[in-house]
Amino acid sequence: MLDILLPILIFSALALAAIGAVRRIRLWRQGRPSPVPVLRGLAAVPRRYLVDLHHVVARDKVMSNTHVATAGGFVAAMGLAIVVHGLGLAEGVLGWLLLAASATMFAGSLFVAQRRRNPPARLSKGPWMRLPKSLMAFSLGIFVVTLPAVGVLPADAGGWLVALVLAAVVAWGLAELVFGMTWGGPMKHAFAGALHLAFHRRPERFSDKRGGEGRSTGLKALDLEDDQAPLGVETPADFTWNQLLGFDACVQCGRCEAVCPAFAAGQPLNPKKLIQDMVVGMAGGSDAHYAGSPYPSPERGDKPVGEHHGTPHGPIVAREGTALVDAETLWSCTTCRACVEECPMMIEHVDAIVDMRRHLTLEEGATPGKGAEVIDNLIATDNPGGFDPGGRLNWAADLDLPLMADVERAEVLLWLGDGVFDMRNQRTLRALIKVLRAADVDFAVLGNEERDSGDVARRLGDEATFQSLARRNIATLSRYRFESIVTCDPHSFHVLKNEYGALYPQGQDADYPVWHHSTFINQLIESGRLPLAPGQAQRVTYHDPCYLGRYNGEYEAPRAVLRALGVELVEMQRSGYRSRCCGGGGGAPITDVPGKQRIPDMRMGDVRETQAEQVVVGCPQCTAMLEGVVPPAGNEATAVKDIAEMVAAALDNTPPATPASHDAAASQATEEVLS
């Protein structure tokens, strides 16, 4: 009896899955076009799965082994079941292999069940809670029905009642695992996930055979040529189809939620929920079935689910009232990329958030907080603070910095950034210049020819202002000869290194390396150009800036510099690629969405846990955010030092920062006043 039922079950499950697949693909195809190499993409799936995806999953060893056993067991069992039971070819080893595969899968599903017994808050409940049972049903059912096929049990063991029960169990397993995959059950992640790996919008982010690290973090440029085209993403269907596919691949593992600084601060953002909302919008409906942590809400504790709803062609953010997502959710993100770094499904949250912000800013003029003012300043004065662009070098009046306009060529172009207007960052810059002079580096600055890099404008969604700033900066850069750019601002660093390339006029290239000052200083130390007097016996911890670490993979150089300084480095619990954001990126301090606590306060809490005397940073934003933290009563404030300041303090036979004597200039000035 089973040999009649099983083929029917298996092939109808496959047929239903095929119908579901077509429907699902149709949902994705509502998105904007985005050309992909179909065959090459599909061919790359095994490597991308086994190397890149596994690299992320393997950070959680137990879960990774569980997944290998369950998923590997399932794929093998399903393939073999089609042959053995579907086509009735049980000869030889096939049946035994099927037994082994389903047993492995069963073992895996026991671990899944174990984890679901007391699931951490980040995991979604709802249908996900039945998944371990479905996995067991499938693996156990297939195991038992295979026993007669290999001759362990007689073919008619147990009679028709047992056969019917077994068939029902297998049917349950098939329903969840085969056509549930394309009809929107928890197993959807396998189907969408595999295709997402194949057709990812950033194929560059995967490693290649030569072991390239595969990093792709620069935002994609928005085409501003067509002046009738609507800008940014207003409705779910405005995403590209492969972005929609990516959202659909989410397994609701909540790893993104667990690392998101905005979520931890109680701001109304949860990256997992945001991705699920996009799925809701793509299919149409309300978020009532969402079974994970909702968006926090400072006033109400949590935003209740079921209030928001959307359609593929309806707005994501309502101009009035509620739609799919509230604007404050999108503006809470610091673009720290912690979620993207952790996501095992390689989903690009930051791209999606910035796409939606682009619509709000460029089409609706709805940048919140001080956003509009900052953008107006950038347009009128090329810096976010609205300072006189002719005063970019006022802080360095006594330093006699060589100007590119005068020297025209230099070994290093020192990019100063907008920190020139900030008194705290001016100290860092002075320290950096002292270091460069001590190492005899031939450098020059752009001075008043420099403009804001466009980082903030771009993260606030104002692509037009970003591109205008970038193009003018590029024109300035291409007038001068230099071997590399060095900057102490990781945001400028990232934009110059990863985002300007796409905006160079045709036939021109950004043909220079860009270094963060920590990398450059490390090079100087390694090549022996910097005389250091080590021995600052201090206990310090190092805070990885998001735009240096996760965006550009530079975790090592700053630590190497600190080692060369001979200080004792203690790591915070969350450091390196898991570093927690200071709260200063993505225009978050400008849009200033309220939460229950502040992100920099949490980060300084991390710092205090290490009992370090100082926290070393490499970013003007981080310095400002962390220094702005008021220590809790009874605690002393921890000093915040830029890595350049640390190095400058350790310089041997400290030469003066000014070649021209400072005193002489000063006394001259007094004389003039007297006469």
Next chain:
Amino acid sequence: MQPESAMTPALEVTVLVSIGRHPLTGRVRRADQDARGVELARSLADAEVRLLHAGECNESSEAALRGYLGMGFSELALIEQPEGADVLPALSEALDATSPHLVITGERAERGEGSGLLPYLLAERLGWPLVSGLAAVESVEDGMATLLQALPRGQRRRLKIRLPAIVTVDDAAPTPRQSAYGPARRGTLETSAGEVCNDDEWATWQVQPARPRPKRLKIVKAASARDRFKAAAAKAEGTGGQVLTDVTPTQGAEAILTLLRDEEVLR
């Protein structure tokens, strides 16, 4: 874009907008006060708002004018005028032709003469009342508008005037909304030729950058923080002066003339 209502005849509002100039960099932009005027107009219920500019049409002025379109308009009427022309006749002709109920504009332009006289001359030519320093339009009923005029130190005065009227706004009016790039570049400038009246006198002027005059320091001799605060928050005390009520226009005008003579503004 403009809210429409089939029931009540819409309130027709024209906002006169000019090319602004950023105080630090001199780059063209939407003029701040005019943008506030546009914001005020947009906040009126059932208003049909038109934007009107008279001036040159070139790349840089277009960029500035598009800043107003980005506040949610699909078009802006532009009466082309050569550089240095006196735009008064062209504007009054256009306003005469379209006869809006309310004309809103900034107190003074950020470029050109910037004398702040244009609204007055326009009101004179059209024979309409003018209210300056508007903070809000409270209501419009049966051809009468209730306005809130801003006075120094946050004081407000409620006024009722008969429409049509010209009102000007300054920094007390609501902050203008953000100008969005998409609508700004999609909107159209409806260009038309207007009556040209060359300003011969202006042509002979010599223009040079103003030298910032040093600020006169207010010396406060105060021993305590409380005294310093009181000094900083104190009202400027007017001395002398008189309040005239229930006088004929002629008497009022004479009083003003006498004062101007006393102060040697007029000789």
